[in-house]
Amino acid sequence: MKQIADWALNLANVRGATYGDVRVVDARARALATKNGKLGSASDSESFGFSIRVIADGAWGFAASDDLSRAGVEAAAALALNIAKASAQVKQSNVQLAPEKPVTAEWTTPCQIDPFSISVEQNLDLLTKIDRELCSVKRVTLAETNLNFHREEQWFFSSEGSNIHQTKYSTGAGYSAYSFTGSEIQKRSYPNSFGGQWQNKGYELVEELRLLENARRIAEEAVALHQADQCPEGTMTIILDGSQLGLQIHESIGHPIELDRVLGMEANFAGTSFLTLDKLRNLRYGSDLVNVVADARQEHGPGLGTFGFDDEGVPAQCTPIISNGLFTGYLSSRETAHAIGAHRSGGTLRAENWNRLPIIRMTNISILPGEKPLSLEQLIADTDRAVLMQTNKSWSIDDKRYNFQFGTEIGWEIKHGKRLRMLKNPSYSGITTEFWNSLDAICSREEWNLWGTPNCGKGQPQQVMGTGHGAAPARFRNIKVGSAYKGN
C-alpha cells in the first residue's frame, strides 16, 4: 500500500501540490434478512480502491479510482491536481490546515468474534427462529429480521509523513413486527428501529442483544397497539427512552455542532446551523443536567463513531460539547479549526468509503448519565403525569436545526408514578434549545447505552455514515405532544 501512496504523492508533489493524502480502503459487508419465514436477502460485497486528496494553488482536488495499477494511480493523482487547479479559479482565500504531528500507527476495533467467521447457516438459523416467534403471534401481518456485518481496512498516508493502518468492524442486528387491520398499520421494533442496534463490535453484539427472548413481546405489542388509545394532544411532561433520546441528540445537537454546517459549507443540501460562532461558550443550550461530549475514543465505548484516527490522520479525541448546559464545543477538522480559534482539529473528518471525500461527521455524540442513581422505574415513580415514548418511528428537523418533530412506535401513560395504559401514535415537537432546557431528570449509568445510527446522510455526493449516541432515559417538562396528527 505504501507503494501506491508513493506513486500518487510523488506525482502530486512534482506537479505542485502543497499537501496530499492517500487512503486505500478494502471494505467487506454481509447482509442477511428474512421476511415472513423466507429469505429476504443474502448478500456479500467487497469494494477496494483508493483516493488522493491534494491542495494546489491554495485549493482542494480529489480523485478516486478502483484501478490500483501504477498507471491508474498516477492518472488519478494527475486528475486530482487538475481538479485542484480548477477549484482555484473560484476561491476567496487559500485553504489552511491546522498543524498535526505525523504519526505511524496501527489500530483495530476490539472485536471478540470476527462476524465473518460465523457461518451463514448459523446466522440464518437465528433469524428464522426470531421470524417464527414473531409470526406465531396472531394478527402479525409482516415480520422482518436482519443481520449486518462490516469490516473496513484502511491505509492512510500523507505528504507530511503519516502512515496509519486501521481496521474497523461493525455489526447490526434487529427485527420488526407489523400488524395491519382495515385502516391502520402498526409496528414494533427491537432493539431499535431502522435495523436494530449497531455498534463497532463483532458477533458478540448479536449474542448480547437477547434478540429471540424479546421477539414475542415485541410482536404482541405491535398487535395490541390497534386497541390502544390515541396519544393525547397538548403540552405535557414526556419521558424518552434511551434510543429515542439518542436520535434526539443526533438531530438537535450532533448536526448543529458540525462546523462545516455552521460555516455554510453544507448550505445547498444538509443545511446550516443556528449555532453561529458567537454562541460558543455563551449559549445556554440546556439545563444544568445536560452534559454532552463528542468522544471518538475507545474508552467511550464501541460506538459507530469510535476509531483510532479520523480520515485525515488526527487521533480520536473527546470534545466537551455541552457542559452543565453551556454550549462549549463544535465538531471540527484541520481546515475548519481556525474558525473557532482552535490550534488543532477535533478529529472528526470521515469518509463513507475509499471513493468519497472525508467531511466533518459526528463521532459518538453522547449525553452523560445522571450522577445520582436513578433507574427508569424510579424516574417513572417520581413522575405524576407524563407519556413515556419508546422507539423512533418518524423524525424531522428544519435545515438550521431549530424546529423538530419526532414520532415513536409506542407510548405509555404515566399517572401517579405508575406506568398505566398503552398509547398509540405518540409524537412530540419543539425548538431545540427550549427542549434541552426543559430536561429535569436523566437516569444514571446503569440505564445508559451507546446506540448506533447507521444511516446518517450528508454531503454531495451524499455519504452515509454511522454515528454513536450514548443516552439514558430522561424527562422533559412542558413539551408539545400530538401535533403530528393534528388536522388530519
Added chain:
Amino acid sequence: MLDQSRAGDIFSKICKRSSADEVEALFYGGHSALTRFANNTIHQNVAEENYGVSVRSVFGGRTARATTNKLDDASLGRVVEAAESMAKVQQPDPDLLPMPSPAEAAAQRPGSDTVYVLPKRHFDETASITPQQRAEVVAGIVAAGQKHKLTTAGIYSTSQSVEGIFNSRGVSEWHRQTSAEVSVTMLGSDSSGWQKANSPNVAHLDPETLAQIAAAKAFTSARPREIPAGKYTVILETPAVLDLVGFMFFDFGGLALLDQRSFLNNRVGTKLFGDNIEIWDDVAHPLQSGSPFDGEGVRRERVQLVDRGVVKRLVYARATAQKMKGSEYRDKVGPIGTTGHGFPIPNEVGEAPMNIVFGIPRDPKTLEQMIASTDRGVLVTRLWYIREVDPYEKILTGMTRDGTFYIEEGKVRHGVRNFRFNQSLIHLLSNVEEMGMPIRASGEESFDMVCPPMKVRDFNFTEVTKF
C-alpha cells in the same frame, strides 16, 4: 469505460467458474465528477471511477448474491464462490422462479401498450465536461449572486454510467447514459432561494437562469414575517410536489400489498384522489431517465397507475405477479402481470415504479396564473426532511425551505418564516385545484420525475420555525 463486450467476456468467466443451476451477473459503474461550492468558493471538487459486478447463483430454489469491484480472475472466482456458498445453506423457496429467458424478458405482454424506442440518454457533450468547464459555470453563478450581495452555494456535477445484466439463460441487456446536474442556493442575511435541474444532456441545463431565479427568491423573501400555522391554499413548485408524492410510489408495488404494508391495501380500484390526477410509469418518456430493463433484465412496461383519481393498477416483478395471481387479493387489485419493475433478487421490497410521469392537465396554468387566482395562500419553493408519520393515511411531516412566500389578492406579498407541515398525501391529491405543465423535476428527498406544479387547498401547516 466498461462496455457490453468486456462485460460479456467477464460473464463467460463467471459462468465457467459457476457450479450453480443458474447464474446471473449485474454490472454497474462509471465515471462521475462533482464540483461543490459554498461561500462563493469551490470548497470540494471530486471525481471517481469505479466498476463492479454482482453475481447471483441459484441452486434449486435457493439464491444469494455477492458483489465485487475487483474484476480480475481470482476475484471473480471468489465472488462466485461467495454467492454459491451463501445460497447452498438456505431452505428452498418454492416461490423463487427460474431466471427469465431472453424471450420472456423482452416479450410484449398481453394487455401491454409498451412499444417504444428508448430516447438517446448518452451525450458525449456531457461525458466530456472538464473540471475547468465546471469551474467556469460556478464562477458565473457566484457572479450572479454577488450582483445582489448574496452568498452562493451549490453543485455542478456530470457523470457517465453503465448498467447491464446477463444470465445463464441468455439474457444480455446493456444501458449507458450520462447525467448533468446543477443545484444553486443563494443566501441573504435572513433569507435564501434555491433552484435545481438535471438532464442526461448538459445542453438542456441553464445554470445562469437557475442562478437568477434563486437570487430573486432570496432577495424577495428577505426580512421574512411570521404568519400563523394553519390550513392554507399552497402553490407547490415542482420540487416540492415530487418530494411529497415520491413517498407513495413504493406502495404501488404488488409485494407491498401482499405484505400489507401499503396504503393501497383495500384501496386499489377506489377513487382515492381528485379527478384531475393521472399518473403513469413510463421509462421511455422523453423527459425521463434510466434503463429500460429491471433487476432481472425484464423490459419495463408503460403502466397507468392512476386514472382520474382512481388507483388503477400496480407494478410487478415476475415472482410477485405469480404470487398475486394465487392470493386472496387477486380480484381486488386490477390487472396482474409482470411489468418489468423488479429490483435485483433477492430483496425484501419486490418492485416499485421509478419513472413517474404525471398526466398533462386539461387546463394547465402557469405559476403566475396560479398566484393570480389565489386570494390568500403560500408559495412553496422547496421542502426538507420529509418523513412518514402514518403509513396508511400517508401523513407526512417536513419543513418548507429556501423561499416561502405569502400570497394575498393574487400577488406575492413577502417572505414568511418556514413552516412545519403534517399532511396526508391522500388529502393533498384530492385537493388539487390547479396544475401546471409537467416538467422534469428534481428535489432532494425523492427520485426525479416528470410532474407539475400544483395549487392545493387546505394544506396543513402545524408549526412555524424561527427563520
